[in-house]
Amino acid sequence: MKDFPRIKRLPPYVFSVIGELCLRARRAGEDIIDFGMGNPDGPTPPHIVAKLVEAATKAPNHRYSVSRGVYKLRLAITDWYKRRFGVELDPDSEAIVTIGSKEGIAHLMLAMLDNGDVVLAPTPTYPIHQYGCIIAGAQVQGVPLSQSGDQFFDEMAAAVNHCWPRPKLSIMNFPHNPTTATVDLGFMKRVVDFARDNDLIIAHDLAYADLCFDGYRAPSMMQVAGAKEVGVEFFSLSKSYNMPGWRVGFAVGNRDMIAALTRLKSYYDYGMFAPVQVAAIAALNGPQECVAGIVDTYRRRRDTLISGLQRAGWPVIKPRATMFVWAPIPEPYRAMGSLEFAKFLLAEAKVAVSPGIGFGADGDGFVRFALIENEHRTRQAIRGIRQALARGVTTQARRMAGVAS
Ligand SMILES: Cc1ncc(COP(=O)(O)O)c(C=O)c1O
Numbered sequence: 001m002k003d004f005p006r007i008k009r010l011p012p013y014v015f016s017v018i019g020e021l022c023l024r025a026r027r028a029g030e031d032i033i034d035f036g037m038g039n040p041d042g043p044t045p046p047h048i049v050a051k052l053v054e055a056a057t058k059a060p061n062h063r064y065s066v067s068r069g070v071y072k073l074r075l076a077i078t079d080w081y082k083r084r085f086g087v088e089l090d091p092d093s094e095a096i097v098t099i100g101s102k103e104g105i106a107h108l109m110l111a112m113l114d115n116g117d118v119v120l121a122p123t124p125t126y127p128i129h130q131y132g133c134i135i136a137g138a139q140v141q142g143v144p145l146s147q148s149g150d151q152f153f154d155e156m157a158a159a160v161n162h163c164w165p166r167p168k169l170s171i172m173n174f175p176h177n178p179t180t181a182t183v184d185l186g187f188m189k190r191v192v193d194f195a196r197d198n199d200l201i202i203a204h205d206l207a208y209a210d211l212c213f214d215g216y217r218a219p220s221m222m223q224v225a226g227a228k229e230v231g232v233e234f235f236s237l238s239k240s241y242n243m244p245g246w247r248v249g250f251a252v253g254n255r256d257m258i259a260a261l262t263r264l265k266s267y268y269d270y271g272m273f274a275p276v277q278v279a280a281i282a283a284l285n286g287p288q289e290c291v292a293g294i295v296d297t298y299r300r301r302r303d304t305l306i307s308g309l310q311r312a313g314w315p316v317i318k319p320r321a322t323m324f325v326w327a328p329i330p331e332p333y334r335a336m337g338s339l340e341f342a343k344f345l346l347a348e349a350k351v352a353v354s355p356g357i358g359f360g361a362d363g364d365g366f367v368r369f370a371l372i373e374n375e376h377r378t379r380q381a382i383r384g385i386r387q388a389l390a391r392g393v394t395t396q397a398r399r400m401a402g403v404a405s
Pocket of ligand 1: 038099100101102103126173176177205207235236237238244247248249
């Protein structure tokens with residue numbers, strides 16, 4: 001076979017190692033409690049499903065749709081921004097519908113980047129933030145996420161000064177997957193200023209805008225005056241409305257970037273199935289109590305997991321947002337690294353988590369729990385984890401991890 005250079009740049013997905021082991025264990029009859037993938041388990045609210053069903057009975061909706069999304073959905077998106085963040089956007093030139101935000105992010109990178117371009121991305125990071133750029137031929141320069149905003153901007157400045165060619169684009173994602181880091185509007189203002197001062201384009205991924213707890217509200221970059229001059233922001237219906245399989249996302253902001261993505265997508269796709277777009281309008285314009293209910297479910301699961309881990313002697317920080325808990329590997333197991341520790345939890349506690357290394361080398365001291373198991377199963381998982389940690393590393397796990405017995 002010939003070489004496929006673009007594919008050669010994509011290493012095998014680390015998460016599939018745990019996914020495979022999980023599948024094998026389940027086939028062998030084991031009950032694995034799965035906190036692996038951030039794949040919401042709840043049903044889509046009934047009024048959204050009803051709209052899909054109704055729209056699917058209408059023959060005109062079975063035709064090819066519009067690649068950038070129908071006007072009424074783009075209008076629903078810009079109205080949502082107005083209500084939610086007080087931001088004015090033009091549905092014709094400043095909004096585009098994407099087939100999930102992951103597709104939109106990857107294709108935006110392909111539309112804007114070329115071989116040799118340099119992109120800044122926080123580390124650790126959600127894989128498509130990095131690999132979307134790599135697929136497009138760009139090089140990614142990691143910027144360590146630090147506790148303080150000042151330090152983060154120092155790291156950004158150092159990266160800009162040391163990279164040649166100068167970075168063209170920077171990816172942001174707050175609330176952040178996987179670390180759950182959150183920021184305030186002041187931070188977003190600094191991002192926009194930094195972009196302007198350093199001639200950088202910003203792509204901000206706001207997938208977890210709604211999944212905020214304890215009074216915290218995630219800012220939109222679009223709330224900052226001048227944000228539209230420097231970048232775009234992505235949002236997704238997957239998490240806020242329990243619609244991951246529906247594949248509805250969108251981007252808003254800078255006209256040139258939206259136009260570039262629109263042009264590229266017009267070659268690639270004919271748009272989302274029209275009934276899905278009609279249902280997405282119902283989600284954005286309809287009652288929002290369902291979002292509050294979904295957030296409350298994640299909050300309860302978060303509290304159950306955090307307090308249970310605490311009791312099991314594994315203290316972790318309580319996240320203010322996202323559907324994840326980012327847990328530092330307990331000290332006695334740290335030398336194993338996150339992949340072997342995740343294998344250990346699977347074998348000994350019957351619990352699947354994502355190894356932090358899957359989000360980049362800086363994630364290797366952590367594992368990520370996605371809050372997709374109910375409270376009862378979360379408590380069951382805690383019992384398994386407590387027993388596994390108390391038993392310690394088995395001979396087999398020690399062998400796998402190269403830890404001396
Ligand atoms: C930060 C982040 N961005 C984007 C996505 C993908 O969302 P979508 O379902 O809209 O493609 C995810 C999914 O987990 C995510 O965590």
